[in-house]
Amino acid sequence: MISLDDLDRSIVELLIRKQNLTPSEISRDLNVSQSKVWRRIKNLKELGVLRGRRVLINSELLGFGVTVFLGVKLATKGRVSLADFERAVTSIPEVQLVQHVLGLYDYRLRVVARDISDFERVLRRRIMTLPGVGNVEANVLLSEERRFGPIS
Amino acid sequence: MHKITNNEINMHKLTDIEKRLIRNIMEDPDAGTGKLAERVGMSTTACWRKIEKFQELGIIQGFIADVNWKKLGYELEVSLRITLDKTQKDAFEAFLSGARKIREVNEIQTFLGRVDVRLNILARDLDHYQSIYRNEILNLPYIAEVEALMIISDVKRSNVLPI
Numbered sequence: 001m002i003s004l005d006d007l008d009r010s011i012v013e014l015l016i017r018k019q020n021l022t023p024s025e026i027s028r029d030l031n032v033s034q035s036k037v038w039r040r041i042k043n044l045k046e047l048g049v050l051r052g053r054r055v056l057i058n059s060e061l062l063g064f065g066v067t068v069f070l071g072v073k074l075a076t077k078g079r080v081s082l083a084d085f086e087r088a089v090t091s092i093p094e095v096q097l098v099q100h101v102l103g104l105y106d107y108r109l110r111v112v113a114r115d116i117s118d119f120e121r122v123l124r125r126r127i128m129t130l131p132g133v134g135n136v137e138a139n140v141l142l143s144e145e146r147r148f149g150p151i152s
Numbered sequence: 153m154h155k156i157t158n159n160e161i162n163m164h165k166l167t168d169i170e171k172r173l174i175r176n177i178m179e180d181p182d183a184g185t186g187k188l189a190e191r192v193g194m195s196t197t198a199c200w201r202k203i204e205k206f207q208e209l210g211i212i213q214g215f216i217a218d219v220n221w222k223k224l225g226y227e228l229e230v231s232l233r234i235t236l237d238k239t240q241k242d243a244f245e246a247f248l249s250g251a252r253k254i255r256e257v258n259e260i261q262t263f264l265g266r267v268d269v270r271l272n273i274l275a276r277d278l279d280h281y282q283s284i285y286r287n288e289i290l291n292l293p294y295i296a297e298v299e300a301l302m303i304i305s306d307v308k309r310s311n312v313l314p315i
Contacts, residue, residue, distance in 0.1 A: 002223055012219060019214035049223045055181040056213035057311055062166075062174070064313050069263070069270075071301075086307050093314035101231065103301035108231065112313060139265030149219075149258035149274055150226065 002047050007032065011040055012049065013151045019056075059112055066113045067141040070127065071105035075134030084131045094122045105137070169194065171315050173202055174211065178312040181215060221258075221274050228275040228302070232289065233267040235297040243294040244268070250292040256284050267299075 004012070010030055015021055023041065027034040044050045059067065074085060082100075089098055089109065097110035111127070113119035127136065166174070172192045176183065183191075189199035206212040221229070236243045244262070251257055251271055259272035271289070275281035289298070 004224075012217075012224070015217035016219060019216050021217075047223060048220055051218040051220050052182040053215045054218045055177055055215055055311055057174075057178060057313065058210050058213055059313055061209065061211045062313055062315055069261075090308040093312075095308065096310050096312070098307040098309075099231075100304040100307055101301040102304055104299055105301060107307075108301060108303075137266065139263035139267045139270075142262045142264055144262075145252075145260040146216075147252065147258050147260065148255075149221065150256045 002049065004044075004049070007036075008040055008044060008049075009151075011037065012044065015050070016148050016151055063114055064112045065115055066119050067144075068111045068113070068119055069139050069141060070109040070111060071137040071139075072107040072109060072127075072130075072133060073104075073135040074106045074132045076132050077106075081132040085133070088130050089127075092122070092126045094126065105135075170202060170206075173199065174206065175312070175315060177203070177206075177212070178310075181311075225276055226274040227277055228273075228281050230273045230275065230281060231301040231303060232271045232273060233299040233301065234269045234271065234295055235266070236268045237294045237296045238268070240294050246293045247295070254284070254288045256288075 007030070011026060014026055014029060018025075023037045024034055026041075027037045030037070041050065045052070059065075074081060085107070086098065086100075089095055089107070094111050094113060095109050096112055097108070099108040100106070101108050109127075111119065111122060113122055123136075123138070127133065169192055173188065173194075176188055176191050180188075185200045185203065186196050188203075189196040192199070194202075203212065207214075234247075236247055240246075247269065248260065248262075251260055251269070254271075256274050257271050258274055259270070261270045262268065263270065273281065273284060273289075275284055289295075
């Protein structure tokens with residue numbers, strides 16, 4: 001684990017809590033020089049604590065009204081089939097998230113679609129035809145909240 | 153703030169160059185305005201104005217830092233899939249307001265399907281996870297069933313929409 005000092009932690013915390021922050025705003029909030037903030041952010045990036053930024057998009061406004069999470073169980077396992085499945089599933093443009101999980105399912109997918117019939121098309125033509133795919137469970141997303149996570 | 157309906161955006165209809173710009177932003181959110189402008193073939197000022205407009209329309213809700221929790225000592229990520237006792241009429245509200253108070257919860261989603269709610273939990277290790285699970289999660293009201301998926305790895309994680 002990387003040891004961070006109080007200033008590093010405060011910077012990470014601010015970046016998690018507030019959107020669209022610039023280094024000058026951080027330096028004002030924490031009352032330290034802007035160049036110091038720059039150096040710390042650069043260091044946090046080099047350490048891999050900060051992976052750059054993410055954009056939050058309203059998918060609905062771009063015509064993607066449906067988000068579905070799928071739990072996928074593979075019918076056949078083994079190293080080759082995992083690699084085949086992963087290669088095929090990650091190339092589907094409607095699939096935004098692929099997580100390898102341990103538990104009731106082998107993979108967890110986030111799929112976006114224009115509407116329910118578009119989702120049916122993706123499910124039938126793309127997902128159900130994936131190599132090795134077995135049981136699939138679908139849950140339609142109704143709402144989503146981001147929390148800050150374990151920061152002080 | 154004025155809430156923008158889908159119809160207003162549809163009426164507005166994005167042009168090809170606007171779509172290309174949004175796609176570029178989704179694919180590379182770290183790119184500066186200058187770089188984006190060059191990629192889609194518009195001036196930096198025009199590009200900057202478009203991005204402002206996307207934010208006003210609510211298409212871009214904002215930019216947030218992508219934090220690697222593992223590097224901060226949170227080695228474990230567990231997805232808890234919860235079914236609630238829906239015979240209780242305030243089940244969702246009571247459960248969700250309790251879940252919001254747990255600091256290790258970094259995502260809350262509600263669903264239509266077999267699962268009602270999903271909580272994403274960040275824990276330092278198995279002992280830490282066990283204490284969150286026993287002392288905090290199981291104390292939440294109206295839980296009928298809990299199922300845990302431990303996340304081994306993110307094979308793909310993107311925000312890109314196929315526009």
